[in-house]
Amino acid sequence: MNDLFLRACRREPVERPPIWIMRQAGRYLPEYRELRKKVDFVTLCKTPELATEATLQPIDRLGVDAAILFSDILVPAEAMGFKVDFNPGPVLDRAVRSAADVDAVRTPDAGEVAPYVYEAVRQIRRALDGRVPLIGFAAAPFTLAVYLVEGKGSKSFDRIKQMLFAEPALAHRLLDKIATLTEGYLLEQIRAGAQAVQLFDSWAGLLGPREYREFALRYARRVLDALRSAGVPRIYFALNNAHLLEDLRECGADVVGMDWRVPLDVATARLEHRFALQGNLDPCALMAPPATIRALAHDIVERGRTAPGHVFNLGHGILPDTPVEHAQALVEAVRESAR
Amino acid sequence: MNDLFLRACRREPVERPPIWIMRQAGRYLPEYRELRKKVDFVTLCKTPELATEATLQPIDRLGVDAAILFSDILVPAEAMGFKVDFNPGPVLDRAVRSAADVDAVRTPDAGEVAPYVYEAVRQIRRALDGRVPLIGFAAAPFTLAVYLVEGKGSKSFDRIKQMLFAEPALAHRLLDKIATLTEGYLLEQIRAGAQAVQLFDSWAGLLGPREYREFALRYARRVLDALRSAGVPRIYFALNNAHLLEDLRECGADVVGMDWRVPLDVATARLEHRFALQGNLDPCALMAPPATIRALAHDIVERGRTAPGHVFNLGHGILPDTPVEHAQALVEAVRESAR
Numbered sequence: 144m145n146d147l148f149l150r151a152c153r154r155e156p157v158e159r160p161p162i163w164i165m166r167q168a169g170r171y172l173p174e175y176r177e178l179r180k181k182v183d184f185v186t187l188c189k190t191p192e193l194a195t196e197a198t199l200q201p202i203d204r205l206g207v208d209a210a211i212l213f214s215d216i217l218v219p220a221e222a223m224g225f226k227v228d229f230n231p232g233p234v235l236d237r238a239v240r241s242a243a244d245v246d247a248v249r250t251p252d253a254g255e256v257a258p259y260v261y262e263a264v265r266q267i268r269r270a271l272d273g274r275v276p277l278i279g280f281a282a283a284p285f286t287l288a289v290y291l292v293e294g295k296g297s298k299s300f301d302r303i304k305q306m307l308f309a310e311p312a313l314a315h316r317l318l319d320k321i322a323t324l325t326e327g328y329l330l331e332q333i334r335a336g337a338q339a340v341q342l343f344d345s346w347a348g349l350l351g352p353r354e355y356r357e358f359a360l361r362y363a364r365r366v367l368d369a370l371r372s373a374g375v376p377r378i379y380f381a382l383n384n385a386h387l388l389e390d391l392r393e394c395g396a397d398v399v400g401m402d403w404r405v406p407l408d409v410a411t412a413r414l415e416h417r418f419a420l421q422g423n424l425d426p427c428a429l430m431a432p433p434a435t436i437r438a439l440a441h442d443i444v445e446r447g448r449t450a451p452g453h454v455f456n457l458g459h460g461i462l463p464d465t466p467v468e469h470a471q472a473l474v475e476a477v478r479e480s481a482r
Numbered sequence: 483m484n485d486l487f488l489r490a491c492r493r494e495p496v497e498r499p500p501i502w503i504m505r506q507a508g509r510y511l512p513e514y515r516e517l518r519k520k521v522d523f524v525t526l527c528k529t530p531e532l533a534t535e536a537t538l539q540p541i542d543r544l545g546v547d548a549a550i551l552f553s554d555i556l557v558p559a560e561a562m563g564f565k566v567d568f569n570p571g572p573v574l575d576r577a578v579r580s581a582a583d584v585d586a587v588r589t590p591d592a593g594e595v596a597p598y599v600y601e602a603v604r605q606i607r608r609a610l611d612g613r614v615p616l617i618g619f620a621a622a623p624f625t626l627a628v629y630l631v632e633g634k635g636s637k638s639f640d641r642i643k644q645m646l647f648a649e650p651a652l653a654h655r656l657l658d659k660i661a662t663l664t665e666g667y668l669l670e671q672i673r674a675g676a677q678a679v680q681l682f683d684s685w686a687g688l689l690g691p692r693e694y695r696e697f698a699l700r701y702a703r704r705v706l707d708a709l710r711s712a713g714v715p716r717i718y719f720a721l722n723n724a725h726l727l728e729d730l731r732e733c734g735a736d737v738v739g740m741d742w743r744v745p746l747d748v749a750t751a752r753l754e755h756r757f758a759l760q761g762n763l764d765p766c767a768l769m770a771p772p773a774t775i776r777a778l779a780h781d782i783v784e785r786g787r788t789a790p791g792h793v794f795n796l797g798h799g800i801l802p803d804t805p806v807e808h809a810q811a812l813v814e815a816v817r818e819s820a821r
Contacts, residue, residue, distance in 0.1 A: 301801055304766035308774070348722075351742045351764055383687075385725035386743040403690045404725040425690055427643035435647070458690075462640055 144273040148209040152339060152376030152398050154419050154452040159481030160444055161208035162474055163278070166460035167201035168213050171467060174200050184229050188214050191263040198267050202275060204467065205474045209275050209339070209454075210267065212332070214260055216282035216343050217290060219328055222256040223321075224249040225291070238294030238302070245317045248291070253327025264335035279337030281329050283344035283379070284321040284366065285359035291317065300349050307350075307358050314358060322362040326369040333373045341378040341400070342366060348383025355387050360394060367395040378421055382459065388413040403428075403458030407443060411450040419452025424473070426457045429465045433472035440476040483612040487548040491678060491715030491737050493758050493791040498820030499783055500547035501813055502617070505799030506540035507552050510806060513539050523568050527553050530602040537606045541614060543806065544813050548614050548678070548793075549606065551671070553599055555621035555682055556629060558667055561595040562660075563588040564630070577633030577641070584656045587630070592666025603674035618676030620668050622683035622718070623660040623705065624698035630656065639688050646689075646697050653697060661701045665708040672712045680717040680739070681705060687722025694726050699733060706734040717760055721798065727752040742767075742797035746782060750789040758791025763812070765796045768804045772811035779815035 147161035169175055178187065178197060187193050197213040217233045224247060226236035239245060254261075267277055282290075290296075292303040306314045329340050347359040359381070367377050380400025384391060391399055392414055401410050401422035411420060428439050440455070447453030455477045461470065486500035509515055517526065517536060526532050536552040556572045563586060565575035578584060593600075606616055621629075629635075631642040645653045668679050686698040698720070706716050719739025723730060730738055731753055740749050740761035749759060767778050779794070786792030794816045800809065 301766060301803075304764070305769040308764070308767050308770040348743075352745065354764075383722065404687075406691065425643070425647075425693075427640060428647050430644040431647040464640075 145208055145275050148454060149276050149338065149376060151452045151454050152378070152419055154397075157452075160447055160453040160455045160477060162455035162477040163207045163209040163211065164201065164205070164461050164470065164473075165211075165457055167205065167207055167211065167470075168197040169461060170463035171461055171465040171470065172200055172204060173467070174204070184215075184231075185227075188218060189259045191259055191266045194259075194263040195266045195270050198263075198277075199270055202271070205470055206478075207275070207474060209278055210271055211278040211341070212260070212264060212267065212280060212337065214263070214280070216280070216287065216345070218257050218260060219281065219287065219324060220291065222249065222251050223291070223324065232296040233290060234295045235290065239288075239291045239317060240302070240306075242313055242316075245313055245320070248317065248320050250320050250324050253324075253331045256324060256328045256331070261331050261335040264332055264337055268336035276338040277336065278339045278341055278378075279329060279332035280341040280343060281325050281332075281366075283342045283347065283359065283381075284318045284325055284362035285347055285350075286343060286345045287321050287325070288314070288317055289346045291321075300346060303346075304349065304354075307354055311357070318358060318362045322365050325366050329366065329370055330373060333370070333375055337375065339376040339378065340370060341380055342396070344379065344381040347381040347387065348385075352387060352390055356390055360387075360390055364393065364395045371395070378454075380421065392417060398452070398454060400456070401458065407446040407453065408449040416451055418450070419454065420447060420450040421454040421456050423456070423458045426459050426462050426465070429457075429461065429469045429473065431469075433469060436469060436472050437476040440473055441480060444477065444480040484547055484614050487793060488615050488677065488715060490791045490793050491717070491758055493736075496791075499786055499792045499794045499816060501794035501816040502546045502548040502550065503540065503544070503800050503809065503812075504550075504796055506544065506546055506550065507536040508800060509802035510800055510804040510809065511539055511543060512806070513543070523554075523570075524566075527557060528598045530598055530605045533598075533602040534605045534609050537602075537616075538609055541610070544809055545817075546614070546813060548617055549610055550617040550680070551599070551603060551606065551619060551676065553602070553619070555619070555626065555684075557596050557599060558620065558626065558663060559630065561588065561590050562630075562663065571635040572629060573634045574629065578627075578630045578656060579641070579645075581652055581655075584652060584659070587656065587659050589659050589663050592663075592670045595663060595667045595670070600670050600674040603671055603676055607675040615677040616675065617678045617680055617717075618668060618671035619680040619682060620664050620671075620705075622681045622686065622698065622720075623657045623664055623701035624686055624689075625682060625684045626660050626664070627653070627656055628685045630660075639685060642685075643688065643693075646693050650696075657697060657701045661704050664705050668705065668709055669712060672709070672714055676714065678715040678717065679709060680719055681735070683718065683720040686720040686726065687724075691726060691729055695729055699726075699729055703732065703734045710734070717793075719760065731756060737791070737793060739795070740797065746785040746792065747788040755790055757789070758793065759786060759789040760793040760795050762795070762797045765798050765801050765804070768796075768800065768808045768812065770808075772808060775808060775811050776815040779812055780819060783816065783819040
């Protein structure tokens with residue numbers, strides 16, 4: 144088995160950085176677009192056979208060093224009592240605003256949150272047959288709370304932030320429920336066979352440090368701590384985290400994900416060399432010619448050497464109109480960095 | 483005349499920090515909503531008498547220490563050959579994508595960019611009658627380029643970033659044209675009576691440090707340098723700048739605007755105490771009870787004392803559903819900090 148990814152996460156020696164790509168099973172792949180002609184996104188997430196097919200596509204096409212479960216961070220919202228559509232961003236059938244709304248949020252047992260996800264994990268593990276490790280994932284509690292309170296994606300996210308400032312106790316009740324559910328959801332993924340987990344805190348960067356510590360970091364840490372004894376690497380990815388790096392020292396993860404804003408050598412110094420890092424090429428850089436992609440990738444590999452471990456990735460999801468050959472050039476550039 | 487604002491910008495001693503509020507003439511004010519019942523946003527911007535009325539509303543209502551021209555950062559786009567609608571965010575009639583599109587961007591003489599803006603500045607100065615100074619403003623070149631290339635506001639701004647990576651020479655040609663126009667546009671505002679200027683680089687924070695230096699900082703600095711001999715304070719506000727603070731040392735402004743992400747004492751240290759700072763209360767904090775607003779404001783005033791000068795402001799525009807009394811409580815809290 145190719146265990147480069149797991150070794151880098153554990154800060155063990157590796158001959159080169161492993162690479163995987165956020166949203167590596169996505170619309171930039173012709174075979175994924177073919178699959179989506181037959182079924183919509185929700186059906187794809189809910190049908191283990193199809194989720195398995197999508198998950199494996201980039202392993203075959205790009206030769207990345209890890210697979211990530213094909214799913215969506217909004218999946219648990221359904222078990223919490225919401226109807227979620229994708230248009231293409233997530234839209235919920237209602238938004239959490241009042242104490243009654245928070246009370247109405249359901250927290251079913253972990254086994255009932257998304258049985259089709261656990262089944263997908265089992266099928267993917269069988270299909271991978273040890274080629275590369277499988278990463279499970281979930282939204283961090285604050286980020287899921289953003290969607291529940293806003294009701295959809297937003298540009299300014301005023302509603303959630305207004306709740307934090309005007310009704311902090313209500314926000315804590317909601318976050319507590321989400322954190323409990325998320326712990327169980329990820330533990331079930333691990334039980335089903337996930338060999339690492341990533342917690343996506345996509346909207347944490349909207350918060351100033353005080354609010355981040357109180358409403359985001361605290362609950363992300365609770366989830367990550369609950370998973371510690373499961374023994375698999377835990378990645379925490381807070382987008383737009385440049386103002387939060389000193390606080391992130393307390394996140395409790397094994398690996399800290401970095402977007403493209405802070406160079407990895409700067410990040411590892413500010414994180415006191417405590418974590419393996421994951422990142423951090425700007426997804427838009429894959430629009431550049433392959434020679435530029437190679438140069439940018441090599442620069443990131445060099446900076447990544449300063450960290451106790453480095454998993455190469457983009458700083459955010461790959462863009463749908465990325466040329467496949469450019470993604471392949473990136474993987475090749477990281478592979479050749481061993482030479 | 484109340485010259486607290488100008489003295490703080492110039493890093494001269496002040497008895498308390500001056501305060502103004504981004505979008506202080508806006509929908510949270512009942513008298514502004516009344517005005518908007520009569521005319522749409524574009525008409526308001528283009529009618530000097532009405533722009534004057536809007537500009538003065540918050541001076542009367544809140545007692546802030548500076549006025550800012552009622553206008554929009556997209557105003558110069560019309561003179562460049564675009565039709566701009568607000569819906570409510572800006573939408574352009576076309577987007578700049580090709581070399582021919584860049585060639586077609588017009589760069590009229592400064593006097594022709596927006597004569598109604600210069601007339602508004604003259605009328606506002608007369609109406610203010612020396613009560614408080616008047617701030618003029620424009621978008622920084624990169625931020626205006628974002629709108630011209632995206633064609634509207636965006637969540638991920640892929641188009642502009644793709645241009646930076648895939649066609650950097652084309653991006654530079656566009657930025658060069660915008661910078662030339664912006665220099666003249668702000669000089670005309672100063673000539674008409676603006677006593678300070680702010681350059682809004684609202685989208686600079688999307689860029690990693692390398693792209694920021696090449697495509698945003700360089701052109702912002704060019705505009706700010708061109709204004710130096712005009713002798714008025716120059717404020718540079720790049721939203722989401724936590725990963726750019728070391729680069730910002732080279733921005734050439736007198737005052738650096740800070741959003742709510744980095745505390746002012748941290749910012750001033752990373753900026754090597756070279757600049758007066760402007761900021762930095764989270765606009766969402768104005769949804770909290772007045773006692774909380776006061777405590778948060780006092781904390782910011784304390785941290786601002788570490789900087790060579792401090793202009794109190796929000797970290798971004800005031801939200802439309804902010805209670806007016808909360809905005810008043812903020813101004814009062816900053817005023818009482820002199821005691």
